[in-house]
Amino acid sequence: MNFKELPPVKDQIRKCVRCGRCRTVCPVFAEIRNETAAPRGHVFMVQMLRDGVVAPNAKIYEKLGNCLLCETCSTFCPSGIDVHELNAAARAYITKNQGSVAKHLIFDGLWTHPHLLRHATLMMWGAQASGLQKLARGLGLTRLLPGDLPRAEKILSRIPLRSARSRLAETNRAKGERKLRVGYFLGCGTDLFNPDVAVATVEVLTRNGCEVVIPRDLKCCGLPHIANGKLDTARSLVLHNLDVFTRLQLDYIVTDCASCSSALSAKNLQFVLGEKEFAGRAAEFARKVIDLTAFLVDVLEVNTWELRATGPVRVTYHDPCHLAKAQNIRKQPRELLGLIPGVELTEMSEADRCCGGSGTFSLTHYDLSMQILDRKIDSIKATGCDTVATCCPSCTIQLRHGLKRHGYRARVLHPVQILARAYRGAK
Amino acid sequence: MDKRTLRHEMLRILDKDRVLSDDLDVMYYSYDSSFLTKIEKLYPDVVVLPRSTEEVQKIMRFAYEHGIPVTPRGAGTGETGGSVALTGGIVLDLSTWDEIVEVDVANMQVIVRPGVIHADLNDYLARYNLFFPPDPGSSKMCTIGGMVANNASGLRAVKYGCTEQYVLGLEVVLPDGEVITTGGMKSKAIKNVSGLNLTKLMVGSEGVLGVITKIRLRCWPKPKARGIVMAVFPALDDAPATVLDVYQAGILPSGIEILDQSAIRAVNQFKPEIALPDAEAILLFEVDGNPASVEWEGTTIAEICRRRATQVEWATDPQRMASLWEGRSVTATAAARVRPDGSRVFAGEDISVPLSRVAETLRAIRGLGQKYGIPVVNYGHIGDGNVHTAPVIDPENQAEVEKVKQLVHDIHLLAIELEGSTTGEHGVGAVRRGYAELEHGQAVGIMRAIKNTLDPKGIMNPGKLF
Ligand SMILES: Cc1cc2nc3c(=O)[nH]c(=O)nc-3n(C[C@H](O)[C@H](O)[C@H](O)COP(=O)(O)OP(=O)(O)OC[C@H]3O[C@@H](n4cnc5c(N)ncnc54)[C@H](O)[C@@H]3O)c2cc1C
Ligand code: SF4
Ligand code: SF4
Numbered sequence: 029m030n031f032k033e034l035p036p037v038k039d040q041i042r043k044c045v046r047c048g049r050c051r052t053v054c055p056v057f058a059e060i061r062n063e064t065a066a067p068r069g070h071v072f073m074v075q076m077l078r079d080g081v082v083a084p085n086a087k088i089y090e091k092l093g094n095c096l097l098c099e100t101c102s103t104f105c106p107s108g109i110d111v112h113e114l115n116a117a118a119r120a121y122i123t124k125n126q127g128s129v130a131k132h133l134i135f136d137g138l139w140t141h142p143h144l145l146r147h148a149t150l151m152m153w154g155a156q157a158s159g160l161q162k163l164a165r166g167l168g169l170t171r172l173l174p175g176d177l178p179r180a181e182k183i184l185s186r187i188p189l190r191s192a193r194s195r196l197a198e199t200n201r202a203k204g205e206r207k208l209r210v211g212y213f214l215g216c217g218t219d220l221f222n223p224d225v226a227v228a229t230v231e232v233l234t235r236n237g238c239e240v241v242i243p244r245d246l247k248c249c250g251l252p253h254i255a256n257g258k259l260d261t262a263r264s265l266v267l268h269n270l271d272v273f274t275r276l277q278l279d280y281i282v283t284d285c286a287s288c289s290s291a292l293s294a295k296n297l298q299f300v301l302g303e304k305e306f307a308g309r310a311a312e313f314a315r316k317v318i319d320l321t322a323f324l325v326d327v328l329e330v331n332t333w334e335l336r337a338t339g340p341v342r343v344t345y346h347d348p349c350h351l352a353k354a355q356n357i358r359k360q361p362r363e364l365l366g367l368i369p370g371v372e373l374t375e376m377s378e379a380d381r382c383c384g385g386s387g388t389f390s391l392t393h394y395d396l397s398m399q400i401l402d403r404k405i406d407s408i409k410a411t412g413c414d415t416v417a418t419c420c421p422s423c424t425i426q427l428r429h430g431l432k433r434h435g436y437r438a439r440v441l442h443p444v445q446i447l448a449r450a451y452r453g454a455k
Numbered sequence: 456m457d458k459r460t461l462r463h464e465m466l467r468i469l470d471k472d473r474v475l476s477d478d479l480d481v482m483y484y485s486y487d488s489s490f491l492t493k494i495e496k497l498y499p500d501v502v503v504l505p506r507s508t509e510e511v512q513k514i515m516r517f518a519y520e521h522g523i524p525v526t527p528r529g530a531g532t533g534e535t536g537g538s539v540a541l542t543g544g545i546v547l548d549l550s551t552w553d554e555i556v557e558v559d560v561a562n563m564q565v566i567v568r569p570g571v572i573h574a575d576l577n578d579y580l581a582r583y584n585l586f587f588p589p590d591p592g593s594s595k596m597c598t599i600g601g602m603v604a605n606n607a608s609g610l611r612a613v614k615y616g617c618t619e620q621y622v623l624g625l626e627v628v629l630p631d632g633e634v635i636t637t638g639g640m641k642s643k644a645i646k647n648v649s650g651l652n653l654t655k656l657m658v659g660s661e662g663v664l665g666v667i668t669k670i671r672l673r674c675w676p677k678p679k680a681r682g683i684v685m686a687v688f689p690a691l692d693d694a695p696a697t698v699l700d701v702y703q704a705g706i707l708p709s710g711i712e713i714l715d716q717s718a719i720r721a722v723n724q725f726k727p728e729i730a731l732p733d734a735e736a737i738l739l740f741e742v743d744g745n746p747a748s749v750e751w752e753g754t755t756i757a758e759i760c761r762r763r764a765t766q767v768e769w770a771t772d773p774q775r776m777a778s779l780w781e782g783r784s785v786t787a788t789a790a791a792r793v794r795p796d797g798s799r800v801f802a803g804e805d806i807s808v809p810l811s812r813v814a815e816t817l818r819a820i821r822g823l824g825q826k827y828g829i830p831v832v833n834y835g836h837i838g839d840g841n842v843h844t845a846p847v848i849d850p851e852n853q854a855e856v857e858k859v860k861q862l863v864h865d866i867h868l869l870a871i872e873l874e875g876s877t878t879g880e881h882g883v884g885a886v887r888r889g890y891a892e893l894e895h896g897q898a899v900g901i902m903r904a905i906k907n908t909l910d911p912k913g914i915m916n917p918g919k920l921f
Contacts, residue, residue, distance in 0.1 A: 042851050043791050043798045046488045048532045048596040052572060061551045062475060062504060063483040063531065072486060081496070087479055106725070106788030107798070 029302055031121035032078055036113040036299070041078065043107040044071045050101035050111060055382040056094050059399045065094045067101035067111045074118045084122040089257070092118055093393070096386035096400075097255050098349035113299050116254045123257030192219045192226035193242070200230050200240040207237035207328075211273055213283035213292065213317070216248050217421025225421070228448035229284045229320060235451060236328050243272045249291035250300065252387050262300055266292075270313055280327065281313070284320040284442055286348035286420035287387065290355055292317040319351060321419060321443055325360040330367060336453040337369035341446065344413040345373065346404070346427065347380035348420035361419055364443050368450045376407040385426030401430040409436050416440045456521050458500045458543075465501050465545070468513045473551075475502035484546045487531040487538050490802035490859075491886050493850055499526065499540040506552045508626065508634060508668045515666065516632035518545055518914055525630075526916050527662040529569065529601030532593045534801040535884020537605065537661050541918035547666060549600050555579055556669070562643050564623060566671050569600025585674040588615035591880070592787055600667050605882040606659030610783070611741070613838030614709040615675075617880070619658040623647070626669035627657055630910040638671065645673060656905070661882055662916040664909050678709075678743040682753040682771040683779050686760035687734045691715065693763040694736040695813045698837055700759045701740070706752050710741035711838030712783050715817060717793060718834040722782045725789035729782045732766055738837070739783055783834070790832040790845035799832065799845040802886065803863030806870035807841045807879030819869055820844055827862045829855070841879035883920050891921040 624638025
């Protein structure tokens with residue numbers, strides 16, 4: 029779709045009264061602290077692009093790139109402006125007119141084929157494990173990924189050897205009576221970096237009467253592509269996944285990944301596909317998509333009688349932006365944790381403040397991302413907890429990296445992992 | 456001086472990350488929240504972000520020597536284009552200089568740098584059971600420097616007054632780079648009548664006399680209790696009549712707000728869960744103080760309201776109060792919701808009239824809206840006659856833009872005609888200077904003479920105020 033015709037660009041820019049309410053809530057602005065990094069500034073620059081006052085170029089992309097797409101500004105804007113959508117739309121517009129070769133390779137190539145992506149991460153893992161980072165760099169592998177990877181590589185340490193896909197069956201039968209048949213949208217982050225979460229998800233769902241289908245030909249949800257100016261690619265990924273899921277007869281489509289569920293939400297699909305294409309099949313699909321913790325708490329009645337206390341676990345919960353802000357899911361993960369015997373939940377200050385990870389942001393904006401992360405780690409440290417729970421693979425990777433940097437010993441787990449452990453009666 | 460040299464010189468004074476010297480970067484400083492800067496493009500040549508008095512002095516000395524315009528800026532939430540450079544030059548973004556220098560609890564005062572955000576200051580003061588009472592709607596984003604320069608006030612001005620009442624002293628860098636301290640060099644006194652009151656001169660000077668670099672503010676003890684009365688009226692005239700009755704009963708509420716029908720609808724459209732009743736006018740009274748007086752004042756106000764209102768609610772439950780008050784606090788920007796393709800514009804938004812003429816004013820503004828075919832949303836601080844008008848137009852439609860300019864002009868003239876002022880709190884800036892003579896007559900000459908004495912080269916925020 030033409031940039032100027034995209035609904036937020038067409039209808040929302042004019043509504044910005046430049047009140048600056050968004051300035052004070054933006055985690056990036058809190059670090060950069062000048063108007064070029066204010067959400068209001070982004071809205072202004074998108075307007076300048078739309079009006080042709082400035083031409084799409086790399087410099088503007090860089091300015092707009094100072095944004096995590098965390099949606100905090102959008103939830104606070106009294107004029108109802110989806111600042112993050114405007115930003116994403118402008119990135120796509122600039123990329124289309126001025127793409128970088130590496131980006132095309134990554135987001136049109138690597139990241140549209142799960143096997144290739146897997147291959148690339150494996151190579152990186154191999155390189156790390158055998159101390160051959162130099163070689164990996166020599167091969168151009170790290171340069172392929174966006175941004176300042178050599179330093180950011182550290183974030184991606186410990187890539188597991190086996191992906192979740194290779195560990196789980198396509199159809200997983202319900203234990204006992206089958207209540208529901210659910211599709212499991214196994215996202216790239218969980219699959220490659222947190223396969224244990226996927227295993228726990230399947231375990232918990234099947235134990236609670238769900239037959240779990242993990243479509244083999246599933247592709248990325250498209251969020252990394254939206255963030256990196258590849259809106260058209262995101263669109264075709266969404267259409268592919270729609271095909272995949274429409275074929276299956278499912279009651280729900282569940283995902284443990286906050287980014288995936290927000291990418292597959294009605295709001296985001298409307299943005300990616302446009303109103304017209306959204307109506308019908310996509311709307312039907314979006315209605316079925318639900319975050320795992322919301323599904324467990326709101327839809328299923330979780331079997332609690334088989335849960336065994338696993339000794340005290342002192343947990344603090346970090347709200348992923350894509351759950352708390354994008355979907356207003358805040359209660360359910362906490363309620364779920366509350367069901368687990370032995371879990372003591374302590375709230376950290378500003379639990380819903382962005383951790384600075386935001387998918388590829390930590391790779392492309394390493395230093396800035398670390399500044400944002402430091403605040404988060406300070407909040408975690410103040411709780412004295414030994415476990416940080418969160419529902420997003422990107423946050424998980426980021427938090428693990430931050431805890432390590434600060435030398436603070438705590439595990440980062442998805443609530444479903446703690447739940448699965450309690451079912452197993454293990455620590 | 457050409458742009459490149461100027462940028463280069465600024466880089467000699469400040470580190471690289473505190474000088475925005477790129478053509479793209481300076482564009483971001485072409486706006487505040489005013490309608491003017493939505494339709495005009497006004498770029499500075501360079502933006503600097505100083506964080507010490509010495510840095511500001513160096514910048515000012517350089518600018519003075521070379522006759523370069525300087526525009527101070529806080530958070531850029533002003534409604535008048537005040538913080539936007541009309542003729543290029545330097546913008547001083549002071550919003551990152553946000554130290555709370557000292558809280559002097561024993562003497563009930565606080566000393567801050569200009570960039571502290573109002574809500575942050577009050578969060579901080581709450582630890583000491585103190586607060587800085589003026590409370591603009593922009594509390595969560597505007598700076599104390601901007602508030603002092605604009606003499607800002609808010610919902611509670613009816614009881615607590617404006618910023619000027621709380622400023623005990625200032626440090627100001629004058630246009631030539633000299634520094635003065637007003638309110639006494641060493642003074643920590645609360646009462647002080649010695650000398651000409653330069654503090655009052657600087658408060659509300661909108662950046663045309665100098666750069667405010669330090670602020671000594673008086674704080675007040677934080678009231679222990681609050682309560683809110685909401686009353687719904689079938690007729691507009693009932694609202695001011697009720698306000699008068701409340702005053703006559705010997706009560707001074709901390710806030711008295713009015714929403715007319717257009718504002719009620721805007722709020723409900725924005726946040727249906729607030730669920731305000733559809734009516735001609737709603738009054739919100741806030742009372743604060745000790746629990747016993749709050750209870751008495753609240754119930755008495757509720758009783759008075761019942762004489763005319765169809766519905767009255769008195770709440771002290773924090774949650775209920777918050778949602779009643781939330782209706783009021785979101786009105787400003789929620790106004791745009793009355794028209795799906797429109798936006799609220801900040802122009803003619805802030806006139807102030809005598810209490811006795813509020814109803815007349817609201818009706819006249821409605822009439823003007825109809826005359827120009829522009830929906831207007833009216834709300835405001837009825838307790839002190841400060842009316843906020845939000846015209847809702849499509850700001851990208853040239854014909855509507857022209858019409859709204861006419862409407863706004865008429866509103867300003869109306870204010871003067873009804874024995875009021877063109878602005879009750881937002882200030883003059885670039886957008887209302889045309890009314891200076893009409894409002895102040897010969898006094899404007901004296902204002903200009905003062906300006907000339909302090910700023911003979913006219914470099915401080917040119918094109919503003921008068
Ligand atoms: C949604 C909304 C609600 C608002 N509600 C209110 C309200 O209820 N009451 C009210 O009074 N105002 C209100 N305002 C207007 C505005 O927020 C206030 O005037 C505020 O005080 C401006 O602060 P700022 O930091 O944004 O200043 P800016 O807009 O950046 O600057 C305002 C003026 O002050 C000058 N200035 C700033 N800092 C300094 C300094 N350190 N030294 C010298 N000059 C300086 C600038 O040159 C400019 O002329 C509202 C605005 C918005 C967007
Ligand atoms: S909060 Fe909304 S209306 Fe206000 S400046 Fe930000 S984007 Fe614009
Ligand atoms: S989406 Fe997040 S990072 Fe981006 S502008 Fe909004 S608040 Fe800032």
